[in-house]
Amino acid sequence: MPPHDPINVWRRPERSAVGPKPEHSRARIVAAAIGIADQEGMAAVSIRRVAASIGSGAASLYRYVRSHDELVELMIDTVSGEFDLTPSAEPARSQLLDLARQGRIIMHRHPWLAPLLLARPSMGPNSLEYLERALSALETATMSGPSKVQTVAMMTAIASAFVQNELASAAGSGSGGITLDAKDRAQYMSEVVQSTKYPLLAEALSEQHEPAGPDAMFTHVMTTYLVGAGVPAGAGLIQGHNDRRPGPSKTTNSN
Amino acid sequence: MPPHDPINVWRRPERSAVGPKPEHSRARIVAAAIGIADQEGMAAVSIRRVAASIGSGAASLYRYVRSHDELVELMIDTVSGEFDLTPSAEPARSQLLDLARQGRIIMHRHPWLAPLLLARPSMGPNSLEYLERALSALETATMSGPSKVQTVAMMTAIASAFVQNELASAAGSGSGGITLDAKDRAQYMSEVVQSTKYPLLAEALSEQHEPAGPDAMFTHVMTTYLVGAGVPAGAGLIQGHNDRRPGPSKTTNSN
DNA sequence: ACTTGATTGCGATCACTGTTCGCAGTTAAA
DNA sequence: TTTAACTGCGAACAGTGATCGCAATCAAGT
Known part of the structure; x- marks a missing residue:
């Protein structure tokens, strides 16, 4: 939104204090974009298409996102939030x-x-x-x-x-x-x-x-x-022996 | 370039017998595209840009290549030809x-x-x-x-x-x-x-x-x-011991 | 020698694309 | 109430990939 700042998406705030309340939000826009991409592929994610899908004019999107590339970056990060990152004590x-x-x-x-x-x-x-x-x-x-x-x-x-x-x-x-x-x-x-x-x-x-x-x-x-x-499989074992224990492979080894 | 054949680039012949001699060639076009991509990045490789660089009209390129995507595929394969594939007896x-x-x-x-x-x-x-x-x-x-x-x-x-x-x-x-x-x-x-x-x-x-x-x-x-x-390092050795012999690494191991 | 028909080059054009501009309307702070 | 920042957005710009149709060209068949 501030016209020309080579400033990263992540440190730019979504909106500032004054002015009319935005009718949409980054999250909504990004969600719409993800939905389109899921169903029709990345090629279908154009600014106009996304804008139409949230019911706004095309140019309005640029109030929330500085470029199409930035939108993609946001999509990636949003989807990266689907990981379950709860800690674990396993090896x-x-x-x-x-x-x-x-x-x-x-x-x-x-x-x-x-x-x-x-x-x-x-x-x-x-x-x-x-x-x-x-x-x-x-x-x-x-x-x-x-x-x-x-x-x-x-x-x-x-x-x-x-x-x-x-x-x-x-x-x-x-x-x-x-x-x-x-x-x-x-x-x-x-x-x-x-x-x-x-x-x-x-x-x-x-x-x-x-x-x-x-x-x-x-x-x-x-x-x-x-x-x-050299990622250890258990305890404090350093790599080296590589006794292959894990379950999935039936034949001794391949690939 | 028969108009509508879902036929692969690789099995379609570059040109057939009759008709006027083409002024260009796939190789020339692809080379030009590669040159542009090397210097100005992939984004600069547009049909018009490539056409201009070989001195032809934009639409003419479609006599040699069915789509922009196909051109890219040709670029990739051409560059893949830069490998030296002479056989070797090493492990x-x-x-x-x-x-x-x-x-x-x-x-x-x-x-x-x-x-x-x-x-x-x-x-x-x-x-x-x-x-x-x-x-x-x-x-x-x-x-x-x-x-x-x-x-x-x-x-x-x-x-x-x-x-x-x-x-x-x-x-x-x-x-x-x-x-x-x-x-x-x-x-x-x-x-x-x-x-x-x-x-x-x-x-x-x-x-x-x-x-x-x-x-x-x-x-x-x-x-x-x-x-x-499990790619063997020498002789008929199956994997297993992984005695790391190769020269380059100085410290014992990491990544 | 001449017709035939496939093929080439390509200007014009279509449907889109990302992006910018300027303007009207909205809102919070001074 | 004024001010200044902000929003939404229609219009427009510069490009994009791709298609169409036409004149020019050439090889083969007669």
Whole structure:
């Protein structure tokens, strides 16, 4: 609202004292934007569309938000508030795993989230609270501070990448709605495999997918990373032995 | 460019036999687009801008490319051709590490790449060739085929996330050009740390960054993942012991 | 040699997009 | 009551991706 301040969204107050009462609020606008994005995809979230959905003129939105980008940032942080961050006494690894699993669920609930989460830093209060919670899980771990932060960042990156793969695959299994190009993509991939140009890829894809569901696969991938990163599984154990105890994997090891 | 075929870019021929000779080519157009993106960022890559840069009308581009999205896909795949994929007899882990390092360099050369690489699947010929090469490195590894593919995907995800962090940080160190909001971001982060709301984050960031350069950090993060994923470091060794041999890390372990 | 038909380049145009401006109306403090 | 800040918003601007239709071009078929 103050015309030209290179000031962050997060430290700018929503409204000041004087003047007429605003008819809307950041929260309402952001909620509307999230609703649209959930149903029609990120591309449908235009200023005019959001404005119409809350019953206001397009230009009015700029009284609450300085730019479309800022709106997106707010969307991300709002959705980041869906984490359950209540503390826990469990070992670091399972605490982080729990956070990652929650993240996966949230990204499924808001399919537009996954791509965005990797494309921008996102440093809103809810994201920071999440970071803080993750760091608290890592308090017993023997890593440097910056390494902890990076580990958390990598966790989000991995989760996001995983979910994006999931969503891309899931788009093809839809009954037959909007997904016209998904069929073509499948067709194309089948041709790729049929061609003799990529024998190893063909072989790899022909093998049976482990019967484990996507949830188990996610757990496995994430655990894999956490183990490698040296996040302790229990007590004060430093990493090293990596006796893989966790339940989900049936076959001894893979991926 | 047959008007309406939900046919993939990759299997559609660039031009057919009859008719006047095209004055341009996909390669030329894509190269121009890449040039613009390298210098002015992805946002500057509009159809009109690219058309102008090769000296043609805007509508003409649609004779070579069906949509802006398709152009982007072509850009990604073209740049993916910058990998050196010559085979090697080294252990799987160091082969993959080499590929990841190359990827990092390429993403630095084309700063627009990193975000895109995570936002879309990308299955062009060069990307497939890259995948094939990575799979060849994993031939000795004891994983299921799909797990191998996923490991490679995760590698790219991690690399991309890492480079995005790098680029975001680097934007702040510029002398004082276009980066006006980077200063604000730094200011904001410093305030965040000063506030007592996120004590663990404050503490973590106050610790000294390990003196290792970003290159070594990248190697370390990536190795960390590969070790966890069970990519063998040498001979027929299955994972398990994880004696960390690789050179780059000075301190025993972290991340 | 000439017709045929596919294909190219492209100006004009459409439906949108994010964003800014200026103005009328509203409100709290001085 | 004046003042000054603020709100809502119609109109407009500069761009965007994309489509249409037309003249020009060229290869193949006759």
